[in-house]
Amino acid sequence: MTMLKIENLHAEVGGREVLKGINLAVNAGEVHAVMGPNGSGKSTLSYVLAGRPGYEVTKGKVIFLGKDLLSLSPEERAATGLFLAFQYPVEIPGVSTTTFLKTALSAVRKQRGEKELAPVEFLKLQKEKMAQLGMDADMLKRGVNVGFSGGEKKRNEALQMAMLAPKLAILDETDSGLDIDALKVVAGGVNALRDKDRAFLVITHYQRLLDYIKPDIVHVLTHGKIQKTGGPELALELENKGYAEFTGDAA
Amino acid sequence: MKFSLQQQAADEATLPWLEDAQKLGEQPAADWVKAMRHTGAEAFSRTGLPTPSWEGWQHTHLRPLTQTRFHYKVEPVKFDINALPSSLLKDAARIVLVNGQYKPELSATPEGVIVMSLMDASVQVEGIEEHLVTVGDLATAPFKALNAAYMHDGAVIIVKDGADITQPLEVLFYNAGDADKAPSLQPRCLYWLGKNSGLTVFERHAGVGAYFTNIYTGIFLESASRLKFYKIEEESAAACHFSYTVLQQQKHSSFEGFSYAAGGRLVRQEYQNLLIDSGISCNVSGVYLLKDQQCHDFTVLTDHFEPDGTSVQHFKGVIDDQARSVFQGKIHVRRVAQKTNGNQLNHALLLSEKAEASFKPELEIYADDVKCSHGAASGQLDQDALFYLQSRGIPATEAKSLLIESFLNGALAEVSFAPAREVYEERIREWLGH
Numbered sequence: 001m002t003m004l005k006i007e008n009l010h011a012e013v014g015g016r017e018v019l020k021g022i023n024l025a026v027n028a029g030e031v032h033a034v035m036g037p038n039g040s041g042k043s044t045l046s047y048v049l050a051g052r053p054g055y056e057v058t059k060g061k062v063i064f065l066g067k068d069l070l071s072l073s074p075e076e077r078a079a080t081g082l083f084l085a086f087q088y089p090v091e092i093p094g095v096s097t098t099t100f101l102k103t104a105l106s107a108v109r110k111q112r113g114e115k116e117l118a119p120v121e122f123l124k125l126q127k128e129k130m131a132q133l134g135m136d137a138d139m140l141k142r143g144v145n146v147g148f149s150g151g152e153k154k155r156n157e158a159l160q161m162a163m164l165a166p167k168l169a170i171l172d173e174t175d176s177g178l179d180i181d182a183l184k185v186v187a188g189g190v191n192a193l194r195d196k197d198r199a200f201l202v203i204t205h206y207q208r209l210l211d212y213i214k215p216d217i218v219h220v221l222t223h224g225k226i227q228k229t230g231g232p233e234l235a236l237e238l239e240n241k242g243y244a245e246f247t248g249d250a251a
Numbered sequence: 252m253k254f255s256l257q258q259q260a261a262d263e264a265t266l267p268w269l270e271d272a273q274k275l276g277e278q279p280a281a282d283w284v285k286a287m288r289h290t291g292a293e294a295f296s297r298t299g300l301p302t303p304s305w306e307g308w309q310h311t312h313l314r315p316l317t318q319t320r321f322h323y324k325v326e327p328v329k330f331d332i333n334a335l336p337s338s339l340l341k342d343a344a345r346i347v348l349v350n351g352q353y354k355p356e357l358s359a360t361p362e363g364v365i366v367m368s369l370m371d372a373s374v375q376v377e378g379i380e381e382h383l384v385t386v387g388d389l390a391t392a393p394f395k396a397l398n399a400a401y402m403h404d405g406a407v408i409i410v411k412d413g414a415d416i417t418q419p420l421e422v423l424f425y426n427a428g429d430a431d432k433a434p435s436l437q438p439r440c441l442y443w444l445g446k447n448s449g450l451t452v453f454e455r456h457a458g459v460g461a462y463f464t465n466i467y468t469g470i471f472l473e474s475a476s477r478l479k480f481y482k483i484e485e486e487s488a489a490a491c492h493f494s495y496t497v498l499q500q501q502k503h504s505s506f507e508g509f510s511y512a513a514g515g516r517l518v519r520q521e522y523q524n525l526l527i528d529s530g531i532s533c534n535v536s537g538v539y540l541l542k543d544q545q546c547h548d549f550t551v552l553t554d555h556f557e558p559d560g561t562s563v564q565h566f567k568g569v570i571d572d573q574a575r576s577v578f579q580g581k582i583h584v585r586r587v588a589q590k591t592n593g594n595q596l597n598h599a600l601l602l603s604e605k606a607e608a609s610f611k612p613e614l615e616i617y618a619d620d621v622k623c624s625h626g627a628a629s630g631q632l633d634q635d636a637l638f639y640l641q642s643r644g645i646p647a648t649e650a651k652s653l654l655i656e657s658f659l660n661g662a663l664a665e666v667s668f669a670p671a672r673e674v675y676e677e678r679i680r681e682w683l684g685h
């Protein structure tokens with residue numbers, strides 16, 4: 001089943017066209033990796049899919065689980081089952097991590113027509129997911145991402161993903177800032193969620209992450225377009241040769 | 252009473268006020284009360300209302316006050332007893348003032364606290380005069396002068412030496428006005444805490460219709476006494492509220508004041524905190540939530556006379572629509588007041604393009620060994636944070652509320668009494684539309 005279908009997507013940010021005709025289809029159960037040089041438009045693609053203000057779609061369409069994704073508000077997209085793990089998670093002083101998680105989970109459940117989790121059930125779920133990700137309970141009391149180290153922020157993204165159990169998770173460089181052990185833990189969190197009804201779009205610069213989260217399909221994105229699509233071997237090839245072939249620059 | 256009505260200062264709006272005051276001046280009272288009325292009326296007739304050219308009045312314009320004819324009445328007010336809001340807290344005692352007049356029949360007093368009307372206290376309580384006089388120069392404070400001119404309504408609350416009152420006391424000012432006979436209310440109140448005593452007060456101002464309330468509150472904290480003073484200003488949308496609180500603190504006393512301001516059309520809450528001895532702690536903080544055409548002004552002076560004092564002024568405000576806020580805060584540290592610790596912080600969140608916040612933060616320090624700071628800023632909601640919350644499924648309005656609540660929590664953290672924090676949180680949520 002096609003979960004996400006992106007057709008000829010063009011988008012502008014800051015008055016500049018960054019996405020120049022993206023075509024991409026992701027089926028339920030698949031893991032897709034998107035690789036590409038700095039500034040090629042990977043984060044832009046993820047923000048456009050999540051509905052960030054300021055990212056203007058000028059052409060094309062996106063169908064997600066049978067819905068016209070671009071007509072939905074960010075919160076409706078989340079409720080439908082889209083999740084973006086941010087490349088740069090945002091700090092929210094004054095809102096504790098646990099309040100944030102609880103508010104998010106109950107908002108999503110409400111929009112999905114599910115009944116609210118009882119407080120004990122919520123706490124149990126939170127505890128279980130935190131243990132899986134090797135996180136310290138102390139951070140629940142702290143403001144969302146406030147004073148978190150780079151790695152802690154990425155774990156927090158993984159925690160939110162685990163709690164919200166999305167249909168499609170976009171991981172924007174979730175590996176950057178993680179040490180080797182943390183990388184394994186976070187990849188373990190992703191793999192625990194993998195099943196036939198769920199899909200992942202993993203944005204990364206490095207093969208290392210893909211050693212732990214094995215992709216089914218790899219895309220190369222440069223200059224706002226998917227230049228090539230292949231199997232896992234494409235990532236290894238990029239690791240050796242770089243992007244010269246796609247950017248027109250000498251290697 | 253004889254005083255000359257000085258037409259050059261009094262205008263169309265205020266001349267009737269002086270005529271009312273002149274009538275009131277004839278009401279029987281102790282000689283010193285009559286003298287205070289006289290001095291007040293005379294001072295007001297000389298100055299009239301402050302104008303924008305006055306120091307401290309640049310940003311708060313009084314048009315809503317002069318547009319309506321407000322009249323003072325000495326007769327007991329008729330009102331619908333069922334309209335009184337229910338008590339704030341289940342286990343608190345409550346005293347009620349209706350249009351400034353103390354209503355013993357509607358009031359209950361916690362054990363160990365003496366409450367009486369201003370006029371009764373003026374003849375019955377020994378040494379009350381020095382606690383009821385207006386502090387400061389009337390020539391620069393027309394609202395103080397006006398209140399003195401009408402000295403008649405209000406209440407006196409006294410806690411004896413050593414009494415530690417655990418039951419909170421709600422002091423409800425319920426004001427009923429209407430458009431054609433909008434009342435002018437001029438109550439004077441006194442909180443007088445004896446040595447080493449303690450009290451927790453919720454002072455709540457609420458009402459219906461149009462009225463002008465101008466309150467003078469004296470707070471006397473004798474040595475080592477402790478007052479928690481939680482104010483809730485939720486006046487009717489058409490009301491003008493002016494309040495002048497003069498706090499006089501003695502050695503080792505502590506004052507924890509917090510003010511929630513969300514009501515009224517035009518409101519100015521002014522504090523003058525006089526820390527006249529050493530080792531005093533004084534916290535005057537608050538939140539303001541404004542919308543429509545509301546205008547609200549907090550003007551706070553904290554004056555450290557002696558060493559080892561700690562003071563805080565911590566305010567957070569949320570301003571929507573075309574509302575305007577003014578914050579004028581000053582910490583004054585006199586030459587001998589070494590080891591003073593003074594902090595002032597004011598932040599306003601502007602929710603609309605037409606919302607406005609003016610700040611005048613000041614430190615005036617003459618001692619050399621002090622720790623003082625101030626900061627003031629206004630900003631908008633953090634759009635990145637908003638998107639982050641939405642991307643987790645939290646609807647935009649709820650996400651905004653969450654950010655606003657967390658912003659206000661910064662000031663609410665100054666409130667040490669949990670039931671008070673809950674009262675404030677509930678009102679904030681209500682204001683946000685939950």
Ligand SMILES: Nc1ncnc2c1ncn2[C@@H]1O[C@H](COP(=O)(O)OP(=O)(O)OP(=O)(O)O)[C@@H](O)[C@H]1O
Nearest residue numbers: 013014016018036037038039040041042043044045
């Ligand atoms: N607000 C903005 N205004 C102008 N240009 C922008 C804005 N945001 C992004 N861009 C530009 O869009 C291009 C794509 O940025 P994007 O963040 O999508 O790249 P990326 O592929 O995620 O890069 P990286 O690997 O470094 O994360 C860049 O050239 C960037 O400078």
Ligand SMILES: [Mg+2]
Nearest residue numbers: 042043044087
């Ligand atoms: Mg990026």
